Amino acid sequence: MAIVTYRDALNQALREEMQRDDRVFLMGEEVGIYQGAYKVSKGLLQEFGEMRVVDTPITELGFAGVGVGAAMVGLRPVIEFMTWNFALLALDQVVNSAAKMLSMSGGQFNIPIVFRGPNGAALQLSAQHSQAWESWLAHIPGLKVVAPGTPYDAKGLLKSAIRDDNPVMFLEGEMLYNVKGEVPESEYTIPLGKAQVKREGDHVTIVSYGKMINVAQQAADLLAKDGIRAEVIDLLTLRPLDSETVAESVRKTNRAVVVEEGWEVCGIGAQVVDYVQRDCFDDLDAPVLRVHQVDVPMPYAKNLERAAKPDAQKTVAAVRQVLYLE
Amino acid sequence: MARTRPPLPAPAEASTPAKKPESSDDAALRLSLLREMLLMRRFEERTAEAYALGKIGGFCHLYIGQEAVGAGAISALRPDDYVITSYRDHGQALARGLSPRSIMAELFGRVDGVSKGKGGSMHLFDRNLNFLGGHGIVAGHIPLATGVAFAIKYRGGDQVCLCFFGEAAVNNGAFHEALNMAALWQLPVIYLVENNRYGMGTALERASSVNDIAERACSYDMPNEVVDGQDVIAVREATQRAIARARGENTPTLLEVRTYRFMGHSMSDAASGTYRSKEEVDEYMKRDPITLLRAQMEQRGEWSDEKMAAIDAEVRATVEDAWNFADESPEPSLDALTEDVYVDTTSDTGTSASTGER
Ligand SMILES: Cc1ncc(C[n+]2csc(CCOP(=O)(O)OP(=O)(O)O)c2C)c(N)n1
Numbered sequence: 167m168a169i170v171t172y173r174d175a176l177n178q179a180l181r182e183e184m185q186r187d188d189r190v191f192l193m194g195e196e197v198g199i200y201q202g203a204y205k206v207s208k209g210l211l212q213e214f215g216e217m218r219v220v221d222t223p224i225t226e227l228g229f230a231g232v233g234v235g236a237a238m239v240g241l242r243p244v245i246e247f248m249t250w251n252f253a254l255l256a257l258d259q260v261v262n263s264a265a266k267m268l269s270m271s272g273g274q275f276n277i278p279i280v281f282r283g284p285n286g287a288a289l290q291l292s293a294q295h296s297q298a299w300e301s302w303l304a305h306i307p308g309l310k311v312v313a314p315g316t317p318y319d320a321k322g323l324l325k326s327a328i329r330d331d332n333p334v335m336f337l338e339g340e341m342l343y344n345v346k347g348e349v350p351e352s353e354y355t356i357p358l359g360k361a362q363v364k365r366e367g368d369h370v371t372i373v374s375y376g377k378m379i380n381v382a383q384q385a386a387d388l389l390a391k392d393g394i395r396a397e398v399i400d401l402l403t404l405r406p407l408d409s410e411t412v413a414e415s416v417r418k419t420n421r422a423v424v425v426e427e428g429w430e431v432c433g434i435g436a437q438v439v440d441y442v443q444r445d446c447f448d449d450l451d452a453p454v455l456r457v458h459q460v461d462v463p464m465p466y467a468k469n470l471e472r473a474a475k476p477d478a479q480k481t482v483a484a485v486r487q488v489l490y491l492e
Numbered sequence: 493m494a495r496t497r498p499p500l501p502a503p504a505e506a507s508t509p510a511k512k513p514e515s516s517d518d519a520a521l522r523l524s525l526l527r528e529m530l531l532m533r534r535f536e537e538r539t540a541e542a543y544a545l546g547k548i549g550g551f552c553h554l555y556i557g558q559e560a561v562g563a564g565a566i567s568a569l570r571p572d573d574y575v576i577t578s579y580r581d582h583g584q585a586l587a588r589g590l591s592p593r594s595i596m597a598e599l600f601g602r603v604d605g606v607s608k609g610k611g612g613s614m615h616l617f618d619r620n621l622n623f624l625g626g627h628g629i630v631a632g633h634i635p636l637a638t639g640v641a642f643a644i645k646y647r648g649g650d651q652v653c654l655c656f657f658g659e660a661a662v663n664n665g666a667f668h669e670a671l672n673m674a675a676l677w678q679l680p681v682i683y684l685v686e687n688n689r690y691g692m693g694t695a696l697e698r699a700s701s702v703n704d705i706a707e708r709a710c711s712y713d714m715p716n717e718v719v720d721g722q723d724v725i726a727v728r729e730a731t732q733r734a735i736a737r738a739r740g741e742n743t744p745t746l747l748e749v750r751t752y753r754f755m756g757h758s759m760s761d762a763a764s765g766t767y768r769s770k771e772e773v774d775e776y777m778k779r780d781p782i783t784l785l786r787a788q789m790e791q792r793g794e795w796s797d798e799k800m801a802a803i804d805a806e807v808r809a810t811v812e813d814a815w816n817f818a819d820e821s822p823e824p825s826l827d828a829l830t831e832d833v834y835v836d837t838t839s840d841t842g843t844s845a846s847t848g849e850r
Pocket residue numbers: 195224226248252255580628629630631657658659660661686688690691692757
């Protein structure tokens with residue numbers, strides 16, 4: 167297998183799907199001539215031309231709506247947000263148009279669209295540019311939400327997202343684009359709505375997704391040094407959420423910690439905890455704990471930012487707590 | 493799909509010197525504007541060095557090349573007027589009188605920064621100076637300016653609000669909504685577009701169906717003007733005219749100030765490359781706002797090399813002092829992390845304080 171960056175894995179997925187289906191096009195800020203703010207769309211303008219790789223003005227609400235309109239009449243848009251922070255401006259179209267169209271029209275108009283871009287914090291970008299929006303998106307019936315943390319998953323899931331007939335929110339990570347991993351040369355897809363056991367263990371279950379799956383893995387490495395065998399589950403898709411894979415693991419380990427990048431209140435972790443308490447009530451040996459960003463707008467100062475973010479140490483501490491080692 | 497790009501319009505012509513009689517005040521004004529622009533330039537040159545050394549992080553957008561816009565426009569304001577701007581905010585902050593020390597400390601993420609190290613480069617604020625921030629979401633602060641002007645009118649005041657943003661922001665809905673309300677309600681606000689020709693890597697012509705941004709004001713029946721943004725005096729005078737309309741008649745104005753950024757969009761990209769050529773940048777650099785003002789002063793005999801050297805030395809010392817101050821300022825304490833999320837209302841309502849405790 168080839169070693170490929172997360173960025174290039176996404177680029178391959180876009181290229182392959184655009185080659186496969188000429189209804190697929192890419193639209194967003196700086197996707198064309200500039201080759202993508204994070205170079206995810208490198209070379210696509212040259213290969214597919216300006217009708218299929220479309221640079222937009224800074225007008226998120228507008229071009230999100232353009233995407234939905236085009237999808238209503240048969241195209242399959244991939245709309246890039248430079249980051250999900252800016253997608254907030256477009257949420258009206260995402261929620262009020264894309265998510266509800268099928269239902270409002272009694273099943274007549276489905277919206278096969280992908281909204282994608284980096285989500286969450288990078289480094290010292292301060293409050294307005296460091297936000298993880300998955301719980302907002304996952305709240306909405308009609309949307310699917312996907313958050314891959316590795317190049318392999320990013321490629322396989324993006325291909326499935328583009329082929330899906332529903333609106334799919336695809337959450338990448340600025341800090342992930344340079345991450346390298348194995349990606350097969352032959353074509354593959356990964357189904358939406360299915361979680362993966364990324365590492366087997368029987369002492370505790372760590373549930374995570376997206377960028378934080380790497381934090382969960384680091385924590386599992388640290389725990390292994392103390393003889394603690396953590397099972398790491400990557401949700402991959404946050405809506406629909408594969409609670410069965412989580413439950414199977416918790417029935418074995420009897421303990422769980424959920425790690426997410428965003429804020430605590432109404433976070434994805436809260437939803438996971440709800441499924442676990444319903445599905446595994448009699449199996450639990452400890453309350454499920456959550457690791458997340460401190461409940462504040464992201465500060466700029468390096469030390470404060472570090473303190474605000476979830477990390478492997480905080481995850482290890484939570485695991486030790488559910489194991490009653492502290 | 494975008495229209496083929498028309499050739500770049502020539503940089504705006506230098507405006508002809510004002511015909512009104514000269515006074516020694518004018519000479520003093522030119523000198524102070526020169527000093528101010530030089531302070532911005534030297535401050536940001538050091539900012540770039542600090543960024544390279546890792547003392548500054550995150551997004552950092554320099555103002556080099558555009559100094560005349562902030563210096564000229566803000567020089568026309570009264571202290572009780574309001575200023576609000578985008579993330580490219582170092583120049584405006586300096587022009588408004590925020591101390592170089594507290595700005596540099598903010599860039600360094602230190603406790604003595606204007607925003608206590610929590611905001612960084614894009615979020616400079618100073619309540620005492622009616623400096624309402626550096627804002628990071630393109631066009632997001634334009635309606636805020638309209639709201640500030642609404643409050644001025646509401647309270648029966650005669651201040652104005654001066655709002656800076658880039659030319660790419662005019663394609664965003666927030667711009668149109670904000671201008672429509674300001675014109676409809678006759679609010680004392682000046683929308684100042686810093687047309688530096690690019691929004692990141694996208695040239696104006698590739699993003700806007702109308703190439704003369706000032707024309708956008710016609711949709712709202714709003715007075716507008718095109719201004720040479722490399723000429724600090726021209727910027728000041730156009731702003732003065734807009735202020736007169738705002739204060740006297742509660743009439744908003746759209747000023748299109750044509751300028752150019754000499755550096756990359758932020759510290760993470762090159763000054764030229766994928767979207768503009770080195771030749772183009774070199775061409776525009778010939779109209780450096782500092783050099784242009786210096787030339788005017790030379791022509792008028794207000795200039796000497798010794799004077800220049802003295803000012804430059806003084807400005808460099810100020811910037812050096814700011815750097816040292818920032819470098820010595822401590823990191824915020826970890827307790828600060830949960831501060832300033834809510835106003836503490838414990839004393840009068842008994843509800844929970846600064847963070848979202850349950
Ligand atoms: C709503 C939104 N979309 C995208 C961005 C990313 N972004 C930051 S600055 C910028 C370009 C803005 O250009 P312009 O308004 O001309 O201002 P300039 O940077 O030239 O001063 C972009 C696309 C953002 N900050 N906010």
